[in-house]
Amino acid sequence: MTKAPVNVTVTGAAGQIGYALLFRVASGQLLGPDTPVRLRLLEIPQAVKAAEGTAMELDDCAFPLLAGIDITDDANKAFAGTNIGLLVGARPRGPGMERGDLLEANGGIFKPQGEAINAGAAEDVRVLVVGNPANTNALIAQAHAPDVPASRFTAMTRLDHNRAQTQLAQKLGVGVSDIKKLTIWGNHSATQYPDIFHAEVNGKNAAESVNDQQWLADQFIPTVAKRGAAIIEARGASSAASAANAAIDHVYTWVNGTADGDWTSMGIPSDGSYGVPEGIISSFPVTCSGGEYQIVQGLEINDFSRQRIDASVAELVEERDTVRKLDLV
Numbered sequence: 001m002t003k004a005p006v007n008v009t010v011t012g013a014a015g016q017i018g019y020a021l022l023f024r025v026a027s028g029q030l031l032g033p034d035t036p037v038r039l040r041l042l043e044i045p046q047a048v049k050a051a052e053g054t055a056m057e058l059d060d061c062a063f064p065l066l067a068g069i070d071i072t073d074d075a076n077k078a079f080a081g082t083n084i085g086l087l088v089g090a091r092p093r094g095p096g097m098e099r100g101d102l103l104e105a106n107g108g109i110f111k112p113q114g115e116a117i118n119a120g121a122a123e124d125v126r127v128l129v130v131g132n133p134a135n136t137n138a139l140i141a142q143a144h145a146p147d148v149p150a151s152r153f154t155a156m157t158r159l160d161h162n163r164a165q166t167q168l169a170q171k172l173g174v175g176v177s178d179i180k181k182l183t184i185w186g187n188h189s190a191t192q193y194p195d196i197f198h199a200e201v202n203g204k205n206a207a208e209s210v211n212d213q214q215w216l217a218d219q220f221i222p223t224v225a226k227r228g229a230a231i232i233e234a235r236g237a238s239s240a241a242s243a244a245n246a247a248i249d250h251v252y253t254w255v256n257g258t259a260d261g262d263w264t265s266m267g268i269p270s271d272g273s274y275g276v277p278e279g280i281i282s283s284f285p286v287t288c289s290g291g292e293y294q295i296v297q298g299l300e301i302n303d304f305s306r307q308r309i310d311a312s313v314a315e316l317v318e319e320r321d322t323v324r325k326l327d328l329v
């Protein structure tokens with residue numbers, strides 16, 4: 001190891017996603033094969049023992065890039081000096097629950113974590129919120145970290161992006177890597193809008209290649225938007241390995257950049273682009289380079305897309321207003 005280790009804090013480390021995520025972080029898939037990592041695992045006191053068990057298994061993998069593991073139930077210790085915060089720990093949705101039901105329960109988790117990040121994280125800290133409702137949880141954390149640039153707080157819509165990529169590839173009978181420039185707009189919820197109007201399939205416009213408005217409206221969009229619920233129905237538990245995979249993709253792309261001629265989707269604080277009210281954490285098409293992201297500008301938004309973006313953004317505004325009333329932002 002030549003480089004100094006990067007501190008990666010994972011909350012909810014003993015949970016399902018944590019178990020699918022930690023081994024991939026420790027093996028170098030989060031930051032690349034040349035970057036050693038030191039893991040900081042944050043859990044609630046009752047789950048610290050389980051996190052210790054996972055840490056024993058991590059040790060048993062003898063990952064060359066793993067420089068150490070600290071386990072704690074104290075957010076201030078977990079985030080002291082952290083460079084990457086993966087905020088996974090939250091109460092997951094059960095059958096029949098919508099993500100919004102979780103706002104209040106999870107508000108109490110993300111406020112102190114935002115404060116701890118503000119108090120002690122490294123100057124270059126980058127935060128990905130996975131725990132649902134991810135966009136508004138990210139807003140709560142960000143609101144309590146006034147000394148950290150707001151742009152460092154992001155929410156995960158990469159799983160939705162990846163889901164959309166596969167659905168579209170399967171419809172067109174192409175490989176996933178033939179598909180570029182998909183966008184998830186809005187909230188990581190059933191109102192999200194997966195947009196194929198600017199997507200390209202082997203260089204051709206995806207919406208024109210599909211040429212099936214009914215499939216788009218009645219199959220593609222609901223399949224992607226409700227995939228989380230479909231997984232819960234099928235597995236009896238929420239998506240874990242695919243969510244961990246998307247978290248790895250999100251951070252890897254943020255740090256290492258998007259490929260030329262492509263973009264990705266990230267939940268980020270709005271700067272007002274595309275009529276999304278400033279400050280709410282909404283998913284946008286972004287390119288990444290040099291560890292920074294930029295919203296893709298200048299896309300023409302047709303009426304079909306406009307309605308759907310507006311609906312998802314309206315839900316985010318409602319969530320923000322709810323957490324405002326609860327004094328969480």
Ligand SMILES: NC(=O)C1=CN([C@@H]2O[C@H](COP(=O)(O)OP(=O)(O)OC[C@H]3O[C@@H](n4cnc5c(N)ncnc54)[C@H](O)[C@@H]3O)[C@@H](O)[C@H]2O)C=CC1
Pocket residue numbers: 011012013014015016017018042043044047088089090091092093109129130131132133134156157159160188238239240243
């Ligand atoms: N954004 C996205 O695309 C996705 C988000 N999710 C969300 O991710 C979250 C985690 O999911 P799972 O790992 O399946 O849940 P899980 O219930 O298996 O694990 C959650 C873990 O968080 C821990 N935890 C609770 N409060 C905590 C706190 N204050 N500090 C640290 N740890 C705490 C729990 O003890 C538990 O070990 C859920 O909110 C789920 O809805 C899941 C899939 C996709």
Ligand SMILES: O=C([O-])CC(=O)C(=O)O
Pocket residue numbers: 092093132159227228229231238239
């Ligand atoms: O639906 C859930 O609660 C889990 C999740 O966010 C997803 O799989 O997209």
